[in-house]
Structure formats: structure tokens, C-alpha cells
Amino acid sequence: MHAERHTPLSARLAAVATTLALLTAGAAVAVTGQVAAAPPADAAPPAAAVDNGLARTPQMGFNNWNSTHCRAEFNEAMVKGIADVFVSQGLKDAGYTYVNIDDCWALPQRDTNGNLVPDPVRFPNGIKAVADYVHSKGLKFGIYSSAGTKTCDVQGFPGGLGHEQQDANLWASWGVDYLKYDNCNNTGADAKQRYTAMANALKATGRPILYSICEWGENQPWNWAADVGNSWRTTGDISDSWSSMIGIAHQNQGLAPYAKPGAWNDPDMLEVGNGGMTDTEYRTHFSLWAQMAAPLLIGSDLRSAAPATLAILKNTDVIAVDQDSLGKQGTVVSSSGGLVVMSKPLADGSRSVTLTNETTSAKTISTTVEAIGIGGASSYALKDLWSKQTGTTTGTISASVPAHGTVMYRVTPGAPVPPPAGIQQVSDLPWTSAINGWGPVERDRSNGEQTADDGRTLTVNGTTYAKGLGTHAASDITYHLGGSCRSFTVDVGVDDESTAGGSVVFRVYRDAALVADSGVRTASDPPRRLSADLTGGTKLRLVVTDGGDGINYDHADWADAKLVCGSGPAAGSHALSDLTWASSANGWGPVERDRSNGEKAAGDGRTLTLNGTTYAKGLGTHAASDITYYLGGSCTKLTATVGIDDESGGTNGSVVFQIYRDATKVADSGRHTGADAARTLTADLTGGLELRLVVTDSGDGVNYDHADWAAPILTCG
Numbered sequence: 055m056h057a058e059r060h061t062p063l064s065a066r067l068a069a070v071a072t073t074l075a076l077l078t079a080g081a082a083v084a085v086t087g088q089v090a091a092a093p094p095a096d097a098a099p100p101a102a103a104v105d106n107g108l109a110r111t112p113q114m115g116f117n118n119w120n121s122t123h124c125r126a127e128f129n130e131a132m133v134k135g136i137a138d139v140f141v142s143q144g145l146k147d148a149g150y151t152y153v154n155i156d157d158c159w160a161l162p163q164r165d166t167n168g169n170l171v172p173d174p175v176r177f178p179n180g181i182k183a184v185a186d187y188v189h190s191k192g193l194k195f196g197i198y199s200s201a202g203t204k205t206c207d208v209q210g211f212p213g214g215l216g217h218e219q220q221d222a223n224l225w226a227s228w229g230v231d232y233l234k235y236d237n238c239n240n241t242g243a244d245a246k247q248r249y250t251a252m253a254n255a256l257k258a259t260g261r262p263i264l265y266s267i268c269e270w271g272e273n274q275p276w277n278w279a280a281d282v283g284n285s286w287r288t289t290g291d292i293s294d295s296w297s298s299m300i301g302i303a304h305q306n307q308g309l310a311p312y313a314k315p316g317a318w319n320d321p322d323m324l325e326v327g328n329g330g331m332t333d334t335e336y337r338t339h340f341s342l343w344a345q346m347a348a349p350l351l352i353g354s355d356l357r358s359a360a361p362a363t364l365a366i367l368k369n370t371d372v373i374a375v376d377q378d379s380l381g382k383q384g385t386v387v388s389s390s391g392g393l394v395v396m397s398k399p400l401a402d403g404s405r406s407v408t409l410t411n412e413t414t415s416a417k418t419i420s421t422t423v424e425a426i427g428i429g430g431a432s433s434y435a436l437k438d439l440w441s442k443q444t445g446t447t448t449g450t451i452s453a454s455v456p457a458h459g460t461v462m463y464r465v466t467p468g469a470p471v472p473p474p475a476g477i478q479q480v481s482d483l484p485w486t487s488a489i490n491g492w493g494p495v496e497r498d499r500s501n502g503e504q505t506a507d508d509g510r511t512l513t514v515n516g517t518t519y520a521k522g523l524g525t526h527a528a529s530d531i532t533y534h535l536g537g538s539c540r541s542f543t544v545d546v547g548v549d550d551e552s553t554a555g556g557s558v559v560f561r562v563y564r565d566a567a568l569v570a571d572s573g574v575r576t577a578s579d580p581p582r583r584l585s586a587d588l589t590g591g592t593k594l595r596l597v598v599t600d601g602g603d604g605i606n607y608d609h610a611d612w613a614d615a616k617l618v619c620g621s622g623p624a625a626g627s628h629a630l631s632d633l634t635w636a637s638s639a640n641g642w643g644p645v646e647r648d649r650s651n652g653e654k655a656a657g658d659g660r661t662l663t664l665n666g667t668t669y670a671k672g673l674g675t676h677a678a679s680d681i682t683y684y685l686g687g688s689c690t691k692l693t694a695t696v697g698i699d700d701e702s703g704g705t706n707g708s709v710v711f712q713i714y715r716d717a718t719k720v721a722d723s724g725r726h727t728g729a730d731a732a733r734t735l736t737a738d739l740t741g742g743l744e745l746r747l748v749v750t751d752s753g754d755g756v757n758y759d760h761a762d763w764a765a766p767i768l769t770c771g
Contacts, residue, residue, distance in 0.1 A: 135357045694764065
């Protein structure tokens with residue numbers, strides 16, 4: 055972790071750049087050579103988090119390297135002084151726990167027994183005495199080594215390679231609580247093997263020791279390190295400059311799917327207060343690290359920290375975002391021209407949102423509650439986590455953001471609103487929460503890459519769908535039902551854009567109850583229809599997990615996903631024109647209630663008249679027309695008199711009237727012309743969820759096709 059001694063960052067991340075769409079310079083870089091390659095095709099399945107019970111939220115503390123490097127001021131007095139400041143300045147109360155020392159704490163040679171020896175000039179009382187002092191303050195103590203023959207400093211202090219158990223036992227005897235394990239002088243040995251050897255050694259001591267893997271992202275540790283250590287560096291070393299900090303943020307943003315409680319992406323330590331950036335830039339630094347659920351390790355000398363530095367580091371609202379128990383890393387939801395919006399789901403159902411201006415002049419940055427992954431409420435509370443100002447919005451989130459600045463909001467939805475009565479496509483409804491493994495959930499298109507609206511037509515095994523949700527494992531979408539919905543149907547499958555494979559499991563939950571499960575679906579499987587009883591449920595959750603072989607190419611479609619909500623018309627007989635339709639389409643102007651179709655303007659028809667007989671109630675339409683009413687299964691019969699309205703001129707016009715109960719045609723007039731007498735249609739609607747009234751031309755065009763549904767009576771029980 056010492057930047058001046060590492061290979062260039064661009065070289066170390068070349069493999070990542072070709073497989074992950076990392077956001078750089080405020081624009082999304084497309085994945086090369088394949089469609090929908092998120093995450094990399096050769097990646098191993100993300101493992102479960104290491105089972106040591108530590109870092110259930112990202113670790114917080116201090117490390118001396120960024121402020122001292124290997125200079126003489128790194129010594130026992132400094133470390134004890136930092137522990138004192140943690141307590142006296144309220145940093146301990148804010149959540150900072152670990153006081154860690156970095157390279158150069160040991161002598162260049164082990165003793166005759168092969169043990170590491172603390173430098174007697176820097177640490178005249180030894181490391182255990184320092185650890186004891188830190189512990190006496192109610193804090194924890196961390197140490198540094200490298201998974202090589204020597205550490206990273208040019209003086210060549212002893213590394214841990216080949217001494218794993220001996221070193222781990224020594225550290226445990228000193229009371230060490232945290233190990234940062236670097237990657238220098240590793241002799242080319244396999245990274246996972248080297249880091250696993252130390253993991254096993256730490257476990258064998260019996261002492262809980264948080265394990266921070268620091269191999270700079272060289273071997274894509276996000277693919278293997280979760281079951282080895284508690285965090286893993288994803289990038290090269292940070293330096294105290296805007297360009298270094300924001301570049302590292304870009305490199306870490308695309309790895310959000312791999313973060314989880316106990317296992318975190320680590321974009322390196324904080325530079326806040328070291329003097330190379332402005333306080334505005336440091337607030338951006340701190341905001342983005344919290345938004346990315348990154349470890350928060352202070353890298354400045356707190357004994358001389360300015361009040362502005364301490365104010366940044368002690369912002370408990372921002373810290374709460376980093377430490378949120380849900381354990382989700384925030385994701386980029388939009389990035390254009392250096393204006394970047396990130397959203398992070400929080401355990402209480404709210405979202406943290408960062409609006410970051412990477413340009414050199416003030417800009418207005420805007421987003422919406424839907425874009426950040428929440429919805430379904432009539433209003434949302436906003437809290438600016440830096441200014442502490444509060445407000446509300448009905449959907450838009452916007453702020454003027456200074457150059458290199460970040461405005462950070464906590465967005466909390468008010469009481470959610472249940473869906474309206476009827477059959478609803480879920481892609482037309484606001485979700486209350488949406489979490490997706492790769493980019494945002496897409497409405498009526500496939501998941502695509504990481505930017506919004508970059509998918510294509512939903513297609514499962516050659517079958518295309520106009521409506522639905524495009525997701526990527528692991529995803530979790532929640533809708534508020536409020537007990538008003540009865541059933542859910544959907545076709546599920548891996549989208550055809552996953553040309554290299556993919557396997558997922560779709561699960562539907564009514565509150566906590568699993569009510570439908572697809573089993574494993576692969577890219578070669580046809581769509582599978584799922585149906586779920588939602589009666590009485592307050593929430594619908596649509597969950598996609600990987601099929602057991604990792605999340606590569608797991609582009610998962612919820613196609614033609616429909617909710618049935620609410621009750622149909624009350625018991626009794628109803629004039630259909632007195633009821634509210636769910637939808638209507640008409641070939642000439644609007645559908646008219648209790649009057650003929652007329653011309654194109656609303657209300658320009660006349661009394662419904664068929665062959666000289668007038669009707670007070672009914673619907674005036676024009677081919678081609680299609681009107682839908684929601685029945686909710688409560689109606690039994692429809693009767694109506696149908697014909698061409700006399701306004702068509704007596705003998706002009708020809709149409710066909712059809713009545714559908716859901717997808718079943720239950721009445722058909724046959725061809726009907728202006729010269730024909732009116733006809734009565736009767737349709738059995740028993741059990742139907744929807745009634746559709748359809749008028750088509752009879753094959754000779756739509757001229758004069760003014761078609762009346764006269765005296766339509768709906769009977770419901």
C-alpha cells in the first residue's frame with residue numbers, strides 16, 4: 055500500500071477495465087468484446103463472507119501511513135496520542151474503533167527464534183504495551199505485514215510469507231485486533247494461497263482479528279477474498295489529490311455487487327485533512343467512501359487536525375450511511391458530463407443519494423426517487439447530510455453543487471400508496487424499493503449494461519415481451535400492496551442478451567411467505583409461468599438469486615408481470631357507461647358516454663340512435679376500438695344492444711362487435727352494417743377478471759364505422 059513503490063495503476067487494472075463497465079471521467083466505459091459481461095465472464099462465484107463475526111459493517115479507525123509514511127514521527131507517542139484524541143474529540147463515540155500502525159514498526163531482521171522484533175527506538179516499550187494502552191481506552195489495535203518475504207518499504211522489513219502461524223501467534227499474544235496484509239515481495243506465489251495461509255493462521259490463534267487484504271486489486275480479489283478476509287483493496291494506493299481520489303472512486307464503483315456484511319471493497323484509506331485537497335473535495339471524498347460502504351480509516355494526524363477536518367470525520371449522518379446494517383454498497387444510477395448520481399439502499403427503507411460534481415464549475419444535478427430505486431409514496435423526506443437542512447419532495451431531487459463538491463441526501467419515503475384496482479403491469483407501477491446486481495432495474499427492457507435504459511426488448515428463449523422488468527442477480531424489488539391485491543402472474547427467464555450463459559432462481563414473496571419459486575432457470579430454458587396468491591399481503595417482493603454458479607451473465611426478466619388488485623363493481627345491475635373503464639382506445643376521437651361518437655372532439659356526439667330507436671345510456675365508439683373494465687371476478691353477465699349509429703347515414707359503415715372475458719371471446723355480433731337492425735348480445739362473465747368490448751371494421755375499412763354499445767347492463771353478484 056505504498057504508491058511510490060507499486061506498479062502503475064493502469065497496468066494493474068487492465069484486466070478489470072476490459073470486463074467491468076467502470077465509470078471514469080464522468081462517463082460510462084462500455085464493456086468490450088461481449089454483450090452484458092457483468093461481472094467478468096471468468097469470475098468465480100462470490101463466496102459467503104468469512105465466518106469470523108467481524109466487520110459486519112465496514113471497519114472504522116486510523117492508520118498512520120498517509121500522514122507519516124516511514125518517518126521518525128511514527129512512534130509510540132504518536133499512536134498513544136491518536137488513541138487519546140479518539141476519546142477526547144468524540145471520534146470513538148462516532149464509531150471509530152481501530153488504532154492501526156503501518157509499515158516500519160519492526161526491525162529489519164527477525165530474532166534468533168524467527169520472531170519479529172519491534173523497533174526499540176520507535177516503540178521502546180514494545181508493541182504489547184501500545185496495544186494495552188489502546189485497549190485501556192476502549193479501542194482496538196491493528197498491525198501491518200506483507201504476504202511476501204519483505205514488506206513494501208525500501209528498507210526491507212520482514213514479511214510474513216512462510217512465517218504465517220509464527221507471526222499470527224505473536225500478534226495474538228500482543229493483543230492485536232486487526233491485520234493489514236500487504237502484497238510486496240511475494241516471489242510470484244499465488245495470491246489466494248498466500249492470503250489464505252495467513253487467514254488460517256489468524257483463525258488458529260483463537261483471537262478475533264479483523265483481516266484486511268491489501269493486494270491492490272491485482273488478482274481480482276472481489277472474486278475470491280470474501281471467504282478469506284474482511285476487506286480487500288480494489289485499487290492502487292491513494293494520494294492526497296483530487297485526481298487520485300476521484301479516479302479511485304471510479305474504479306471501486308463498479309464492484310458494488312461483491313460487498314456484503316463482513317466482506318467489503320476497500321478503495322484505500324482516507325486522506326481527509328492531509329492538506330492536498332480543499333475541504334469541499336474532502337467532503338466529496340468522505341461522502342463517496344461512505345456511499346460505497348468502504349472502510350473509513352483516518353489517514354491524517356488527528357493530534358493537529360483542524361476543526362474543519364474533525365467536523366468532516368465526525369459527521370454522524372454520513373457515518374450512519376457507511377455503517378448501515380443492510381450492508382449494500384451504493385451504485386451509480388447516472389453519470390454524464392462529470393455529474394454523477396449514486397444511490398445506496400439503507401436498512402430502514404430510505405436511500406442515501408450523492409450528487410457529485412466532478413467538473414470545475416458549479417452545476418445543478420438532478421435525479422428522481424424512481425431513478426434512485428424507491429417510489430410508491432405521495433411524498434419523501436429529504437435531509438441534506440452536510441448542511442442538515444430538511445425538506446420534502448414528491449419525486450424530484452435536485453441541488454446546485456459546487457465544483458468538485460457533493461451534496462448528500464437521505465431520502466425517506468412517506469406512507470406508501472397501494473396500487474389502484476384493476477390488472478396492473480408491475481412495470482407501470484412505482485416500486486417502494488429496488489436493488490439490482492448490475493446497473494438499475496429496467497422497465498420494459500432488458501437489464502443491459504450499467505447505465506439506465508441501455509437494455510433492449512425483453513426476450514426469453516426467442517419469445518419477446520413488450521412489458522416487464524429487466525434485472526440482474528442478485529436483485530430484490532418490493533411493491534407495497536396494502537392488503538388490496540389478490541394475485542400475481544409472470545413469465546420468467548434469462549434474457550437472450552446473456553449469450554454466454556447465466557443461471558438464476560426467481561422467487562415471489564407475499565410479505566415473508568414464499569409463494570412462487572421458479573427453480574433454476576438457465577439461458578437455454580424457455581419462459582416459465584409463475585402464479586402467486588397475494589391475498590391479504592402488504593408487500594410483494596420479486597427476488598432473483600444466482601443459480602449456484604455465480605452471477606456472471608445472470609440477466610433475469612420478469613416478463614408480462616401482472617398484479618390483480620382491488621374489488622370489482624358492487625353487487626347489482628350497472629349501466630356500463632356509469633362505471634369507470636380501466637382503459638380505452640378509439641379509432642376516431644374519444645369513446646363517448648351516453649352519446650354517439652360524433653367527430654374528434656370530446657362530447658360532440660348526439661343521442662345514441664339505432665334504426666330510429668334512441669337510447670339514454672351506452673357507449674359511442676368508432677372502429678377500431680377497445681374498452682376494458684376491471685371485474686375482479688365478481689360479475690356474471692353483460693347484455694347490450696349493438697349497431698351502427700344513425701349518424702353514419704343509414705346504410706353506411708360496417709363493423710364487428712366482440713365481447714371478451716379475460717382472453718376468451720364470449721360474444722360476437724358477426725358483420726353488422728348500417729342497414730342492419732340492432733342486435734342484442736349476451737355474454738357470460740362468470741369468474742372473469744376483465745371485460746373487453748372490441749369493435750373492428752368488417753374488412754372494408756373504417757369509414758362511417760360509428761358503433762354503439764346501447765343500453766349495456768353489467769350484472770354483478
